[in-house]
Amino acid sequence: MDLPSENTQKLPHVVVVGAGFGGLRAARALAKAPVHVTIVDKNNYHLFQPFLYLVATAGLSATDIAHPVRKILQGQQNASFTLAEVQEVDFENKRLHTPNGEVPYDYLVLAVGGTTNYFGNQSVAQNGFGLKDLDEATAIRNHILKMFELANQETDPEVRRAMLTFVIVGGGPTGVECAGAISELNRLVLTKDYRHLDFNDVRVILLEAADRLLAHLPAGLSENTAAVLQQKHVEVQFGATVQGYDGKQVTFQDGKTLPACTLIWAAGVNANPLVSTLGADLGRQRRVKVLPTLQLPNHPEVFVIGDAAYLEDGQGHPLPMVAPVAMQQAETAAGNIRRILRGEALNSFVYKDPGSLATIGRNQAVASISGIQFKGFLAWAVWLVVHIMQLIGFRNRLVVLINWAWDYIFYDRFNRLITPE
Amino acid sequence: MDLPSENTQKLPHVVVVGAGFGGLRAARALAKAPVHVTIVDKNNYHLFQPFLYLVATAGLSATDIAHPVRKILQGQQNASFTLAEVQEVDFENKRLHTPNGEVPYDYLVLAVGGTTNYFGNQSVAQNGFGLKDLDEATAIRNHILKMFELANQETDPEVRRAMLTFVIVGGGPTGVECAGAISELNRLVLTKDYRHLDFNDVRVILLEAADRLLAHLPAGLSENTAAVLQQKHVEVQFGATVQGYDGKQVTFQDGKTLPACTLIWAAGVNANPLVSTLGADLGRQRRVKVLPTLQLPNHPEVFVIGDAAYLEDGQGHPLPMVAPVAMQQAETAAGNIRRILRGEALNSFVYKDPGSLATIGRNQAVASISGIQFKGFLAWAVWLVVHIMQLIGFRNRLVVLINWAWDYIFYDRFNRLITPE
Numbered sequence: 067m068d069l070p071s072e073n074t075q076k077l078p079h080v081v082v083v084g085a086g087f088g089g090l091r092a093a094r095a096l097a098k099a100p101v102h103v104t105i106v107d108k109n110n111y112h113l114f115q116p117f118l119y120l121v122a123t124a125g126l127s128a129t130d131i132a133h134p135v136r137k138i139l140q141g142q143q144n145a146s147f148t149l150a151e152v153q154e155v156d157f158e159n160k161r162l163h164t165p166n167g168e169v170p171y172d173y174l175v176l177a178v179g180g181t182t183n184y185f186g187n188q189s190v191a192q193n194g195f196g197l198k199d200l201d202e203a204t205a206i207r208n209h210i211l212k213m214f215e216l217a218n219q220e221t222d223p224e225v226r227r228a229m230l231t232f233v234i235v236g237g238g239p240t241g242v243e244c245a246g247a248i249s250e251l252n253r254l255v256l257t258k259d260y261r262h263l264d265f266n267d268v269r270v271i272l273l274e275a276a277d278r279l280l281a282h283l284p285a286g287l288s289e290n291t292a293a294v295l296q297q298k299h300v301e302v303q304f305g306a307t308v309q310g311y312d313g314k315q316v317t318f319q320d321g322k323t324l325p326a327c328t329l330i331w332a333a334g335v336n337a338n339p340l341v342s343t344l345g346a347d348l349g350r351q352r353r354v355k356v357l358p359t360l361q362l363p364n365h366p367e368v369f370v371i372g373d374a375a376y377l378e379d380g381q382g383h384p385l386p387m388v389a390p391v392a393m394q395q396a397e398t399a400a401g402n403i404r405r406i407l408r409g410e411a412l413n414s415f416v417y418k419d420p421g422s423l424a425t426i427g428r429n430q431a432v433a434s435i436s437g438i439q440f441k442g443f444l445a446w447a448v449w450l451v452v453h454i455m456q457l458i459g460f461r462n463r464l465v466v467l468i469n470w471a472w473d474y475i476f477y478d479r480f481n482r483l484i485t486p487e
Numbered sequence: 488m489d490l491p492s493e494n495t496q497k498l499p500h501v502v503v504v505g506a507g508f509g510g511l512r513a514a515r516a517l518a519k520a521p522v523h524v525t526i527v528d529k530n531n532y533h534l535f536q537p538f539l540y541l542v543a544t545a546g547l548s549a550t551d552i553a554h555p556v557r558k559i560l561q562g563q564q565n566a567s568f569t570l571a572e573v574q575e576v577d578f579e580n581k582r583l584h585t586p587n588g589e590v591p592y593d594y595l596v597l598a599v600g601g602t603t604n605y606f607g608n609q610s611v612a613q614n615g616f617g618l619k620d621l622d623e624a625t626a627i628r629n630h631i632l633k634m635f636e637l638a639n640q641e642t643d644p645e646v647r648r649a650m651l652t653f654v655i656v657g658g659g660p661t662g663v664e665c666a667g668a669i670s671e672l673n674r675l676v677l678t679k680d681y682r683h684l685d686f687n688d689v690r691v692i693l694l695e696a697a698d699r700l701l702a703h704l705p706a707g708l709s710e711n712t713a714a715v716l717q718q719k720h721v722e723v724q725f726g727a728t729v730q731g732y733d734g735k736q737v738t739f740q741d742g743k744t745l746p747a748c749t750l751i752w753a754a755g756v757n758a759n760p761l762v763s764t765l766g767a768d769l770g771r772q773r774r775v776k777v778l779p780t781l782q783l784p785n786h787p788e789v790f791v792i793g794d795a796a797y798l799e800d801g802q803g804h805p806l807p808m809v810a811p812v813a814m815q816q817a818e819t820a821a822g823n824i825r826r827i828l829r830g831e832a833l834n835s836f837v838y839k840d841p842g843s844l845a846t847i848g849r850n851q852a853v854a855s856i857s858g859i860q861f862k863g864f865l866a867w868a869v870w871l872v873v874h875i876m877q878l879i880g881f882r883n884r885l886v887v888l889i890n891w892a893w894d895y896i897f898y899d900r901f902n903r904l905i906t907p908e
Contacts, residue, residue, distance in 0.1 A: 110632060110905045127550035129902045136680040137901070146683075149636035149905070166640050200906060211531060215570035219587050259557040262567075465886060480558075481550045484531045484570070485621060 077102045077144075080403060081162065081171035083152050083340075085112045085135045088177035088372035088392030095400030097142050100407065106162065106169055108151035110135055114457055116389070117466075118197055119240065122206035122330075123247040124255075124479040130466050131457075132200060152178075152340060157365055173367050173403050177396065178341065180373035180387055183334030183351065190235075193313035194329040197240060206330060208484045210248065213327055215484070217267075218260055224325070230268045231326035233316055235308055236333030237274030237281070239424040242291060244330055245272040245300045246427030253299055254428075254477040270299065271324070273306040275333070280424055280432065282386065287432040290441050294426045308333075335387055337374045349376030350384055358414035360399045369402065371395035379417055390420050423449045428474070498523045498565075501824060502583065502592035504573050504761075506533045506556045509598035509793035509813030516821030518563050521828065527583065527590055529572035531556055535878055537810070538887075539618055540661065543627035543751075544668040545676075545900040551887050552878075553621060573599075573761060578786055594788050594824050598817065599762065601794035601808055604755030604772065611656075614734035615750040618661060627751060629905045631669065634748055636905070638688075639681055645746070651689045652747035654737055656729055657754030658695030658702070660845040663712060665751055666693040666721045667848030674720055675849075675898040691720065692745070694727040696754070701845055701853065703807065708853040711862050715847045729754075756808055758795045770797030771805055779835035781820045790823065792816035800838055811841050844870045849895070 078101045082089045085107040093103050111132040120126040139145045150164035155174070162169040182196035195206050210232065217229040232252075234245045249270040257265055272279075272295060278288040279295075279302065292302050307319040308329075316324040334351075341354040346362055349355050353376035354362065360375065362368040372392030377385050385391045395415055402412045421435030423445065431445035440448065450470075457463045472478060499522045503510045506528040514524050532553040541547040560566045571585035576595070583590040603617035616627050631653065638650040653673075655666045670691040678686055693700075693716060699709040700716075700723065713723050728740040729750075737745040755772075762775040767783055770776050774797035775783065781796065783789040793813030798806050806812045816836055823833045842856030844866065852866035861869065871891075878884045893899060 110636065110903075127548055128906060129548035129550070129904060132904050132906075134680075134901075134903050137899075137903075140679055148640065149633075150640075166637070212570075215531060216587070219569065219571075258561055259555075465889065468886065468889070478558075480555075482531075482555050482558075483550060483553050485549060485553075 078172040078407065079104065079170065080173045080175065081106060081169055082175040082177060083107070083162070084177035084179055084372075085109070086115070086177060086179050086372065086392065087389040088179075088396045089175070090135075090138060091393045091396035092175045092177060092371065092400050093139070093145050094142065095397050096403065097144065099144075099400070099404050101144065101173070101403070103142075103145040104148055104169065105135060105139070105145065106148045106150055106152060106164070107135060108149070110147075110149050112138060113200060115198075116453055117457075118200075118203045119244045119247055121200065121203035121481075122197060122244065123251045124207050124211070124482040125247065125251075125473060126466060126469055127481045128200050128204055130469065155340075155344060155368075157368070160367070173406075174369065175396075175399050175403075176341065176368065176370045176374055177372050177392065178338035178374045180335040180337055180351075181339065182331060183336040184331060185334055187308070187310065189310040189312060190308065190329065190331055193311050194235075194331045196331055197244065204485065207481070209328060210251070211482055211484050214256055214260060214263070218263055223267075227267045227269075228314060228325035229327045231324070232270045232328045232330075233273060233324065233326045234271070234330045234332060235273045236331065237272060237276070237279035237302075238332060239280065241272055241274070241332035242279055242295065243425055244332060245270055246295060246298055246425070246430070249295075249298045249300045250427050251479060255479045255482065259482075269301060271301045271303060271326070273303050273308065275305065275307045277304045283422055283424070283432060283434050284439055287434060287439055287441060291424070291426055291432055294430045298427055298430075335373065341370065341374045351376075351387070353384075359402055359412040360395055360415055361402070361412075366406075369399040371399050377415065385417055391417060394418065423452065425449050499593040499828065500525065500591065501594045501596065502527060502590055503596040503598060504528070504583070505598035505600055505793075506530070507536070507598060507600050507793065507813065508810040509600075509817045510596070511556075511559060512814045512817035513596045513598060513792065513821050514560070514566050515563065516818050517824065518565065520565075520821070520825050522565065522594070522824070524563075524566040525569055525590065526556060526560070526566065527569045527571055527573060527585070528556060529570070531568075531570050533559060534621060536619075537874055538878075539621075539624045540665045540668055542621065542624035542902075543618060543665065544672045545628050545632070545903040546668065546672075546894060547887060547890055548902045549621050549625055551890065576761075576765060576789075578789070581788070594827075595790065596817075596820050596824075597762065597789065597791045597795055598793050598813065599759035599795045601756040601758055601772075602760065603752060604757040605752060606755055608729070608731065610731040610733060611729065611750065611752055614732050615656075615752045617752055618665065625906065628902070630749060631672070632903055632905050635677055635681060635684070639684055644688075648688045648690075649735060649746035650748045652745070653691045653749045653751075654694060654745065654747045655692070655751045655753060656694045657752065658693060658697070658700035658723075659753060660701065662693055662695070662753035663700055663716065664846055665753060666691055667716060667719055667846070667851070670716075670719045670721045671848050672900060676900045676903070680903075690722060692722045692724060692747070694724050694729065696726065696728045698725045704843055704845070704853060704855050705860055708855060708860055708862060712845070712847055712853055715851045719848055719851075756794065762791065762795045772797075772808070774805075780823055780833040781816055781836055782823070782833075787827075790820040792820050798836065806838055812838060815839065844873065846870050
């Protein structure tokens with residue numbers, strides 16, 4: 067452990083598990099509180115998840131969207147970092163169990179995020195790709211590029227077409243972004259790399275079980291999204307329920323099949339399995355039910371925030387698993403810890419929805435902010451500015467901008483590398 | 488395979504194996520020749536090996552020093568690329584065997600480079616790190632950073648010291664560069680990340696079996712190199728012959744031991760094992776003996792260049808395994824193929840030594856060019872300009888410069904990420 071100096075040893079110890087948007091914000095919100103803060107994460111970096119699909123499609127390199135936690139914490143005197151994967155919370159002794167030893171806490175903030183939900187479908191879990199971490203994003207990039215290299219050497223036209231068929235399951239923001247970006251990689255970049263390949267064989271297919279994309283947005287924007295994707299050579303199929311996937315062929319519930327060597331699963335997210343071990347009630351998507359103060363019932367010193375926490379809004383709808391909820395809850399949880407220390411009454415969390423934004427590719431996005439709907443280039447520009455500004459760290463922001471500007475002007479992807487895994 | 492158009496099908500097919508400095512230069516030198524050129528490589532990128540140690544020490548990201556071969560070849564109409572690992576050369580049928588099928592050739596240029604030579608020491612090969620490809624560089628970076636994280640949590644002072652002892656074996660350019668860069672990472676960057684760690688426990692030890700570093704340079708520069716390394720907190724030990732390494736302790740030939748959780752082996756290079764299968768005579772370091780025209784004896788249509796080829800200079804010394812030899816030989820081999828096609832007599836290779844440069848870290852390098860010796864900042868500036876200019880591709884050069892300028896001004900390393908392997 068980072069041994070706190072004598073001065074801080076007497077201070078209450080707040081342990082934040084997870085260095086995502088919620089965890090980092092919680093640690094920062096405690097910078098001036100009379101506590102010592104330790105962030106515990108299994109990775110030594112914060113991952114800018116909104117750009118993960120750009121790593122998967124060779125638009126950015128892994129290091130462009132990952133930032134060392136110790137670097138982020140350098141300016142915060144009362145904070146330290148421990149690299150460890152939390153296996154269990156010992157409420158009685160107020161300790162976390164990790165493979166490297168135990169981490170004691172006085173107050174705990176669990177900001178452990180979510181994982182891909184395959185709905186128990188083992189064949190998809192084994193042969194498809196999730197898109198939740200750097201490892202998976204790099205694996206997708208390597209796989210797509212390898213499929214083009216192999217297709218370029220393949221003499222059997224049926225096998226070649228399967229190699230060049232890219233299936234994305236799930237019409238939420240990740241699926242839409244991913245489908246648009248893969249199609250642009252194919253049409254704008256790889257056409258120049260594979261001059262002798264027939265790009266009529268290249269298909270990008272977005273499957274959605276329901277009857278519309280981006281169901282959280284107004285219906286008009288959903289329709290616009292489908293139309294823009296089709297312009298970008300993405301085939302959108304509604305009412306398509308995947309039954310299984312063996313790595314070479316997708317099988318649907320109605321018995322139909324689709325030969326494809328690539329399937330990306332963006333159709334579901336669950337809370338991190340750690341919260342299922344807490345002995346508390348779980349809501350939808352295995353998120354743990356918290357009090358309006360974000361405390362775990364019966365454990366007032368434990369707060370759960372973000373994707374891992376289940377809380378409903380005023381209308382009885384579960385709060386979405388998005389970064390703004392996690393960051394706002396981080397502020398509330400940190401504020402409530404300070405209130406406990408001062409002996410004050412705690413605040414209940416109230417979500418202020420900043421609106422929704424989703425990009426469909428180069429120059430195209432949809433947005434719904436304060437009831438106003440945007441689409442096309444304007445929405446894309448808003449999306450770009452919002453996300454670039456959020457990227458932590460000046461250097462990353464600059465490099466990301468240079469990469470993007472280059473790609474934008476020259477239709478290029480410099481990171482199209484097949485790297486060892 | 489990239490199917491050549493009808494027009495090029497009638498042209499002689501030159502296959503270049505390896506997309507390193509030699510292979511790329513050979514392909515480019517044939518751009519205007521009446522041939523079709525195919526580069527075959529097991530990776531889809533060209534690796535800028537001189538900066539590999541910077542990836543290993545978190546100074547650059549993997550994508551900064553790797554460049555897609557197809558991108559490099561985009562401007563060359565008569566060239567294509569095949570992703571495959573060559574397993575065997577079938578001289579009789581003029582074909583290469585690969586796991587993806589066969590590649591026929593009329594002329595062959597083998598530019599397959601070198602691999603780490605552990606001199607049969609299995610324990611070092613298994614528990615130490617080589618530094619020849621991206622995978623190894625990333626593994627070293629992950630390992631160094633992980634050692635700091637674990638040491639920061641370790642309560643046993645002996646174990647902690649072993650975690651913080653970094654041993655580099657081999658006093659050639661790679662060993663010197665690597666030792667200097669690791670020590671700078673520790674002293675200039677990680678001291679800020681690990682405020683409670685005692686950096687007196689952190690040791691970087693460079694082991695050399697002979698009695699001087701950089702033996703290819705004049706003795707004065709070797710002495711300067713050792714002195715500069717010592718200023719940078721690197722311990723240099725001469726006459727140290729490693730017998731074994733179990734991952735926790737180095738054993739020396741004289742029976743002494745050194746506890747260390749990291750050993751990087753930069754003490755030897757062999758030619759790629761493919762050239763041992765050619766049935767031709769091998770010289771030192773298992774390089775295949777070639778004629779002065781760079782042809783393989785008895786196979787006038789096969790050329791071997793760079794690290795894989797054994798040829799002596801006028802004084803009977805083997806040519807060194809360095810990029811300038813490979814690039815100059817590429818020009819000679821390509822020229823000789825053109826001469827064969829025109830029915831002209833072939834040229835013998837004559838090496839023009841451009842001089843030697845080696846960097847010892849921030850602001851410090853040694854150089855010997857045309858008999859003139861440089862050291863210190865001037866040599867470092869020359870080294871920097873030469874290498875940055877060599878980095879293929881404008882975008883890479885710009886990003887590398889930004890990274891370096893940032894590190895230089897702020898003593899920072901943005902790429903200090905422990906990533907999944």
